[in-house]
Amino acid sequence: MSRPDWEVVIGLEIHAQLNTASKIFSGATTAFGAEANAQASAVDIALPGVLPVLNKGAVERAIRFGLAIDAQVAPKSVFARKNYFYPDLPKGYQISQFELPVVVGGQVTVRVGEGDAAYDKTITLTRAHLEEDAGKSLHEDFHGMSGIDLNRAGTPLLEIVSEPDMRSSAEAVAYARALHTLVRWIDICDGNMQEGSFRCDANVSVRRPGAELGTRREIKNLNSFRFLQQAIDYEIQWQIERIEDGGRVEQATVLFDPDTGETRMMRSKEDAHDYRYFPDPDLLPLVISDEWIARTRAALPELPGAMRARFEADWGLSAYDAITLTSSRDAATYFEAAVAAAGDALAKPCANWIMGELAARLNKAERDITDSPVSPTQLAALVARIADGTISNNAGKKVFDALWNDAGSDVDTIIADQGLKQMNDSGALEAIVDEVLAANPKSVEEFRAGKEKALNALVGQVMKASRGKANPTQVNEVLRSKLGG
Amino acid sequence: MIEASLKDLAAALRAGTLSSVELATLFLDRIDALNPSLNAFITVDRDGALSAARAADARLAAGTAGPLTGIPLAHKDVFCTEGVRTTCASRMLENFVSPYDAHVVSQLKAAGAVMLGKTNMDEYAMGSSNENSHFGPAKNPWDASRVPGGSSGGSAVAVAARLAPMATGTDTGGSVRQPAALTGVTGIKPTYGVVSRYGMIAYASSLDQGGAFGRSAEDCALLLSAMAGFDPRDSTSVERDTEDYTRELGKPLAGLRIGLPKEFFAEGMDDDVRAATEAALEQYRQLGATTVEVSLPNAKLAIPAYYVIAPAEASSNLSRFDGVRYGHRAPEYVDLADMYSKSRAQGFGAEVKRRILVGTYVLSHGYYDAYYLQAQKLRRLIAEDFIAAFTHCDVIAGPTSPTVAWPIGEKSDDPVQMYLQDIYTIAVNLAGLPGLSLPCGTGAGDLPVGLQLIGNYFDEARLLNVAHGFQQATDWHRRMPAVG
Structure with missing residues (x-):
């Protein structure tokens, strides 16, 4: 997708639904999936005379976010009314923040790409502000009319706005993923993209390198990372082709159609609303004390960026491993528990087992790591037994199987019961080696003639004769000494 | 009995010489007789009133009655009342029944007051004459060809004509004080935040x-005590302990410093209003008060500031009346935009539309800074003027309205003339201060003149006593119009 003669400029606006029990300005529940309008209170329906009261839990979550991205938490911010008519907007205005948002600035460093081509990129944030969600218009099953469901109306949102810092869809997706990880990490949003708890709007423009910013088009409501990538890539290509064909990009809001993979115009700049923002006289300015910020900061968990750096520095993990293990707080917690049980020296094999066997099995079973049948201490015991030579890596997989299937809970018992212990008795091993050498003169001859591969065949024979219990490294050593001697 | 004070009514109810049902029936019968000519009530709830009166009688019998238990009351039709329609005097809400009670309504229910019905008003409280009502104008009981003032005209008429011993109102730019003045009753608007706006x-x-609204400052003090108080459902409600607003009544006025804003006395008020106002001030001096000139240099900017800020907020506040969930919906429309525009065009009256248009305009992109932000700056300057004035005086006094009640229709084609009626009251709302109007004399045609008293923030108890002291020495508040 990337073309050296064009530079792509992307900024994201992400709406994260805050996981408060009740709505931002009413006491109604925010639970998903109830019967239409069952969760809309008088305030949510905007009956005459009702007034909003700010949910402190939503503010608390905004503060948490601000601290997590190293932003300024505004000591005073203001709720404003964004005025427009729409049937699922019951008051005829949305309460949002305009001139003075609760979170200002901040940055997030993300890893973009894979392997040797991977690089770190720091994205600067403009702001994050609190606002209420609208309801939903339902256009089916109403015989030519529209239905309105106000259950979602008043659900708290944190709108997170980035600077136009991203230069490719890959960077945009990496940033969106990092925020998705972060909001779940600090427990302010459940991150459920299917239910719309985390949705992205992408502002995309293209320009010749070094030129002024091009005219942007905004792609609305992308609710998966795949769609985000596809939509941006389509939009980039569309804009480049349009300009190269002698046309111009006009400012517009577009929607992405996952079925066609294309974006289409929703409204042009001419149709843009004049929202007539003004401070909401029903709500006092939001004042956040230093004490509240300090208390929130003290309760914050270690953040993924810091944890990633620590994994790399203390345990010698690669950037890739450290990022993978900090992709969720649950994975990181699991990993740390395993290392705590196995010891620092075994951090790397613990990481390998978690990212390899455990991840594959969890994925296949569609289970969450918090729900893993194999506990971190069990995994640590398994890793330790491989490391001290008690069992081979292959036997380790059998132990893992047993733990997964609940065929046993103690690693050492499983090893004993299944007879997986490696042969560490050098006398017995030498006897087997002697037998194998006697039985395979051809291979011996070949090896002596300089064919390294012949040794592998002999190792295989010894392993087979030992019924897998011989330690392959030890077998190698004994064979070499006998053949060389 | 229709002349009795709230205190005397409460005493009679407690003594058992009168039942709440009898009292409610007395007033309901007066309403039946007089409302057709005065149009003070939009809705009368006889059944609800009698049922509440029976409950009050039970409380009185059980000895659990409070100072307002069993006393009839009228609510301005801007307060939501569960089960009784709340129209805001608009076609938009002609058939709207709220599923909940406003905070003020539930407070007064809890106090045992007996609601007789809902009173007429200017549509959505926009107006100074009560002529902007979908249900027709309320009439001034002193002269039924004249306006009673507005927007709380119906409540003022109800108390003036003794259709109810007390009534609630709302005051955004003078809507309690001005109709109180024009109908000869006492009305108080407390400090912004004292009474919950919920509902x-x-x-x-x-x-x-x-x-x-009451017939005396003492009655207003009793009613306000039951209405006021912190309500967590209104974020602008002030978190203060509940107050007994009667607590200062009877304190002597000797030594009281009354500030007279020179701008209020310079020009603009009619001679009869001026004469009555001067006489009232002389009365205060006789009671031992001193008068001192103060200045409110920015007060003249109150009307332009108000007519930017109030319509701006109104244009947004009234957006919810869109015909989607409740209220009037046009019977025929072709699409969504058509439904909105027809429903609102049919549902709102001319003055409401005018203010929505003005408000939409001043908030529009490119005009916001020039109008809305400037108006907010003026608002701060006006408040600072009052704060400075209160370093020289305890209360401020002046006319409530520049004229006595005028004939219905006289100003209804000239909105600016109408807006100027609020010249003395609006600054008080912009500053958020408490203000009160009490009858202080008569002008041309023997029509009532009101004296406005303005207090410092949360100084309602003193303000009420200053009015009470005057009423102890004079009879203006006891005059009753000849309405049968």
Whole structure:
């Protein structure tokens, strides 16, 4: 997708639904999936005379976010009314923040790409502000009319706005993923993209390198990372082709159609609303004390960026491993528990087992790591037994199987019961080696003639004769000494 | 009995010489007889009133009655009342029945007051004459060809004509004080934030404040005590302990410093109003008060500032009346935009539309800074003027309205003339201060003149006593119009 003669400029606006029990300005529940309008209170329906009261839990979550991205938490911010008519907007205005948002600035460093081509990129944030969600218009099953469901109306949102810092869809997706990880990490949003708890709007423009910013088009409501990538890539290509064909990009809001993979115009700049923002006289300015910020900061968990750096520095993990293990707080917690049980020296094999066997099995079973049948201490015991030579890596997989299937809970018992212990008795091993050498003169001859591969065949024979219990490294050593001697 | 004070009514009820049902019936019968000519009530709830009166009688019998238990009351039709329609005097809400009670309504229910019905008003509280009502104008009981003032005209008429011993109102730019003045009753608008706005249909949220009408300052003090108090459902409600607003009544006025804003006395008020006002001030001096000239240099900017801020907030507050969930919906329309425009065109009256248009304009991109932000700056300057003035005086006094009640229709084609009626009252709302109007004399045609008293923030108890002291020495508040 990337073309050296064009530079792509992307900024994201992400709406994260805050996981408060009740709505931002009413006491109604925010639970998903109830019967239409069952969760809309008088305030949510905007009956005459009702007034909003700010949910402190939503503010608390905004503060948490601000601290997590190293932003300024505004000591005073203001709720404003964004005025427009729409049937699922019951008051005829949305309460949002305009001139003075609760979170200002901040940055997030993300890893973009894979392997040797991977690089770190720091994205600067403009702001994050609190606002209420609208309801939903339902256009089916109403015989030519529209239905309105106000259950979602008043659900708290944190709108997170980035600077136009991203230069490719890959960077945009990496940033969106990092925020998705972060909001779940600090427990302010459940991150459920299917239910719309985390949705992205992408502002995309293209320009010749070094030129002024091009005219942007905004792609609305992308609710998966795949769609985000596809939509941006389509939009980039569309804009480049349009300009190269002698046309111009006009400012517009577009929607992405996952079925066609294309974006289409929703409204042009001419149709843009004049929202007539003004401070909401029903709500006092939001004042956040230093004490509240300090208390929130003290309760914050270690953040993924810091944890990633620590994994790399203390345990010698690669950037890739450290990022993978900090992709969720649950994975990181699991990993740390395993290392705590196995010891620092075994951090790397613990990481390998978690990212390899455990991840594959969890994925296949569609289970969450918090729900893993194999506990971190069990995994640590398994890793330790491989490391001290008690069992081979292959036997380790059998132990893992047993733990997964609940065929046993103690690693050492499983090893004993299944007879997986490696042969560490050098006398017995030498006897087997002697037998194998006697039985395979051809291979011996070949090896002596300089064919390294012949040794592998002999190792295989010894392993087979030992019924897998011989330690392959030890077998190698004994064979070499006998053949060389 | 229709002349008795709230205190005397409460005493009679407690003594058992009168039942709440008898009292309610007395007033309901007066309403039946007089409302057709005065049009003070939009809705009368006889059944509800009698049922509440029976409950009050039970409380009186059980000895658990409070000072207002069993006393009839009228609510301005801007307060939501569960089960009784709340129209805001608009076609838009002609058939709207609220599923909940406003805070003020539930407070007074809890106090045992007996609601007789809902009173007429200017549509959505926008107006100074009560002519902007979908249900027709309320009439001034002193001269039924004249306006009673507005927007709480129906409540003022109800108390003036003794259709109810007390009534609630709301005051955004003078809507309690001005009709009180024009009908010869006492009305108080407390400090912004004292009375919860929950369930009070919003006109201009930063200015709207619930208030009380009574035939005396003492009655207003009793009613306000039951209405006021912190309500967590209104974020602008002030978190203060509940107050007994009668607590200062009877304190002597000797030594009281009354500030007279020179701008209020310079020009603009009619001679008869001036004469009555001067006479009232002389009365205060005789009671031992001193008068001192103060200045409110920015007060003249109150009307332009108000007519930017109030319509701006109104344009947004009234957006919820879109015909989607409740209220009037046009019977025929072709699409969504057509439904909105027809429903609102049919549902709102001319003055409401005018203010929505003005408000939409001043908030528009490119005009916001020039109008809305400037108006907010003026608002701060006006408040600072009052704060400075209160370093020289305890209360401020002046006329409530520049004229006595005028003939119905006289100003209804000239909105600016109408807006100027609020010249003395509006600054008080912009500053958020408490204000009160009490009858202080008569002008041309023997029509009532009101004296406005303005207090410092949360100084309602003193303000009420200053009015009470005057009423102890004079009889203006006892005059009753000849209405049968």
